[in-house]
Amino acid sequence: MPQAATATILTILETKFSAIVEQWLGTQVKEGVKRSDLFSDSESRAQNAELLKAFAKGVRAGVTDDDFDLADPAWEDLRAVLADVTKERVSRGVTPTEMATFVLALKVPLFAQLQKTLPDNPSSLIFDVLMVTRLVDAFAIYTNEVFIAEREQIIERQREEMLELSTPVVELWDRVLTLPLIGTLDSARAQEVMENLLETILQRQAEVVILDITGVSTVDTQVAQHLLRAAAAVRLMGAECIISGISPMIAQTMVQLGIDVGTVSTRSSIRTALADALGKVGYTIQKNRDH
Amino acid sequence: MSGIAAIHLVENALLVSIQDDVSDVEIIDLQDALSRRIAEENVRGVVLDISALEIVDTFVGRVIAQLAGISRLLDAETYVVGMRPAVAVTLVELGLYLPETRTALSLTHALSQLRRG
Amino acid sequence: MPCPSCGVGDPTDPSAYVAVQSISLQTSRDVVMARQAVARALKSRGASAIRTTRFATAVSEIARNAIVHGGGGEITIGFDLASAYLMVECRDKGRGIADIPQAMVDGFTTAGGLGRGLGGAKRLADRFEIITEAGKGTRVRMGVKV
Numbered sequence: 001m002p003q004a005a006t007a008t009i010l011t012i013l014e015t016k017f018s019a020i021v022e023q024w025l026g027t028q029v030k031e032g033v034k035r036s037d038l039f040s041d042s043e044s045r046a047q048n049a050e051l052l053k054a055f056a057k058g059v060r061a062g063v064t065d066d067d068f069d070l071a072d073p074a075w076e077d078l079r080a081v082l083a084d085v086t087k088e089r090v091s092r093g094v095t096p097t098e099m100a101t102f103v104l105a106l107k108v109p110l111f112a113q114l115q116k117t118l119p120d121n122p123s124s125l126i127f128d129v130l131m132v133t134r135l136v137d138a139f140a141i142y143t144n145e146v147f148i149a150e151r152e153q154i155i156e157r158q159r160e161e162m163l164e165l166s167t168p169v170v171e172l173w174d175r176v177l178t179l180p181l182i183g184t185l186d187s188a189r190a191q192e193v194m195e196n197l198l199e200t201i202l203q204r205q206a207e208v209v210i211l212d213i214t215g216v217s218t219v220d221t222q223v224a225q226h227l228l229r230a231a232a233a234v235r236l237m238g239a240e241c242i243i244s245g246i247s248p249m250i251a252q253t254m255v256q257l258g259i260d261v262g263t264v265s266t267r268s269s270i271r272t273a274l275a276d277a278l279g280k281v282g283y284t285i286q287k288n289r290d291h
Numbered sequence: 292m293s294g295i296a297a298i299h300l301v302e303n304a305l306l307v308s309i310q311d312d313v314s315d316v317e318i319i320d321l322q323d324a325l326s327r328r329i330a331e332e333n334v335r336g337v338v339l340d341i342s343a344l345e346i347v348d349t350f351v352g353r354v355i356a357q358l359a360g361i362s363r364l365l366d367a368e369t370y371v372v373g374m375r376p377a378v379a380v381t382l383v384e385l386g387l388y389l390p391e392t393r394t395a396l397s398l399t400h401a402l403s404q405l406r407r408g
Numbered sequence: 409m410p411c412p413s414c415g416v417g418d419p420t421d422p423s424a425y426v427a428v429q430s431i432s433l434q435t436s437r438d439v440v441m442a443r444q445a446v447a448r449a450l451k452s453r454g455a456s457a458i459r460t461t462r463f464a465t466a467v468s469e470i471a472r473n474a475i476v477h478g479g480g481g482e483i484t485i486g487f488d489l490a491s492a493y494l495m496v497e498c499r500d501k502g503r504g505i506a507d508i509p510q511a512m513v514d515g516f517t518t519a520g521g522l523g524r525g526l527g528g529a530k531r532l533a534d535r536f537e538i539i540t541e542a543g544k545g546t547r548v549r550m551g552v553k554v
Binding site (some may be wrong): 303312313314316317346347348349350375376377378380381384385386398 | 435436439440444447457458460461462464465468469472493514522525528531532
Binding site (some may be wrong): 131164194195198199201205207229232233234236237238239263 | 301371372373374375376378379380382383388389390394396397400401
C-alpha cells in the first residue's frame with residue numbers, strides 16, 4: 001500500500017504532537033531564531049501548534065504515492081495559517097533567513113521521533129527521513145514565497161503612499177498654489193501631478209501656480225519636458241506658472257542639454273517666486289515698522 | 292450671429308460663449324463672423340469662453356489660433372477662457388500650446404486683464 | 409503596415425463586442441456625432457473626464473481624416489466586455505496613405521491641415537492600428553481601457 005509512505009510520520013504527528021511542538025520551539029531557541037523579543041512564549045507555542053496541526057492535516061490528505069503538491073486543496077489549511085503567521089512576522093520585522101530556519105527547525109524533532117519509533121528498521125527510517133525532508137523543505141520554500149509576496153505587497157503599498165504624499169498641491173495664499181516636487185519625475189507621476197494640479201486650479205480658481213523643483217534630484221531632457229508641458233497646460237487653463245528652485249547645477253545641465261523654457265517664468269528660489277506670485281495677485285510683502 | 296454662439300459687445304470687447312460642441316463648419320463661420328465684427332466695432336479684445344467644451348481637437352485648436360492671429364492684425368487680443376483641465380491636458384499632448392492666444396480662468400478675469408491693458 | 413501595438417480587436421465583430429453605434433461619416437456634423445457618441449459611451453461606463461476627452465479627441469481626428477482624405481466613410485463603436493476596452497473602427501474608401509511612418513510624424517500634412525491628427529490620435533489612445541492599401545482606402549482601429 002502506498003499510504004505506508006507516511007503512516008509512521010502520521011502516527012508520530014498524532015501521538016507525539018505536544019512533544020514535537022516543544023522540541024520544535026527548543027530547536028528554534030538553539031538556532032537563535034525564536035525572537036522572544038517579538039513574540040511571547042505562549043504566542044510562539046500557539047503559532048507552532050497551529051502550523052503543526054495544519055501540516056499534519058496536509059500529510060494525512062495531501063500525499064499520494066509518496067508524492068505531493070502544496071498547491072493542492074489538501075494543503076489549504078497550512079497555506080492559510082502560514083499566510084497569517086508570515087504576515088505577522090513580516091510586519092514585526094522578522095528576516096527571511098529567520099523565517100526559513102524557523103520552518104526547517106521542524107526537521108529536528110521529527111527526525112528524533114522517527115528514530116525512536118523505528119530503531120530496528122534502518123531502511124524504513126531512511127525512507128521516512130527522506131519523506132520528512134521533502135515535506136519540510138517544500139514547506140520552507142513555500143514559506144519563503146509567501147514571505148516575499150508579503151514584502152512585495154508592503155513595498156507596493158508604500159510606493160503608492162509615497163506617490164500620493166509627494167504630490168500635494170498647497171494653497172499658499174488666495175489664488176496662489178504651490179506644488180513642491182520631490183524625488184524623481186517619471187512619465188506616470190508627471191501625468192498624475194499635472195492632472196491633480198489642473199483640477200485644483202479649477203476648484204480654487206487659482207491665478208498663479210509655483211512648481212517648486214528644489215527637491216527634484218536630477219533634471220534631464222525628459223523631466224524638463226514634463227515640467228514644460230505642465231506649465232503649458234496651466235497656462236492654457238488661464239493661470240500663470242512659475243518654476244522655482246532651479247539650482248545653479250540644474251541651470252547648467254538645462255543649458256548644456258539645450259532645453260529652452262520659452263516663455264515660462266523661472267526663479268532660483270521659492271522665496272522670490274512667492275514674492276512674485278503675491279505681486280501678481282495684488283499683494284506685497286512688507287516689513288513691519290516696529291520690528 | 293453665427294448660429295452656434297451669440298457675440299456680445301461688452302466694454303470694448305467681443306464676448307463669445309460657445310455653449311455646445313461645434314462642427315468644423317460652425318467654428319469657421321464663427322471665425323468669419325468674429326473677424327468682421329472686430330474690424331467693424333474696433334474692439335480691443337475678443338474673449339472666447341470654451342468652458343462648455345469637452346473636446347477641442349486640432350481643427351478647432353487651429354481655428355482658435357488663426358482667430359488670435361487675425362485679431363492681432365486688427366489690433367485686438369484674443370483670450371481663451373475657462374478651458375477644462377481635460378482639454379488642456381489633451382491639447383498639450385497634441386502639441387497645441389496656442390502661444391498666439393492669451394488665456395484666463397473666466398470671462399471676468401479676461402475682462403479685468405483687458406481693462407488693465 | 410500593422411502598427412507595433414498589436415492585439416487591436418475588431419469592434420465590428422458581433423461575437424466579441426457589444427455594438428454601441430455605427431455612424432456614417434459624410435459631413436463635419438457627423439464628426440461631432442461620432443466624438444459625442446464615444447464620449448457618452450465612455451462616461452456611461454465610468455471613465456474619468458480626462459480619459460473621456462483624450463479618446464473622444466482622438467476619434468474626432470480620425471473621423472475627420474476619413475472625410476477630408478478618404479472622401480467619407482463609416483465609424484463603428486463597440487465595447488469589449490472581457491477586456492473592458494472601448495474600441496472604434498473607422499473605414500474609408502479613399503486613396504489610402506502612401507507612407508504611414510511619414511503620416512504619423514507631427515507636422516506632416518497633405519491637405520493643408522496642421523498635420524498633428526494621426527500621430528496625436530495614436531498618443532491619445534491606449535491601442536492604435538492602421539491598415540491602408542493604395543487606392544482601396546484606410547482602416548483605423550483604436551481602443552481605450554475603461
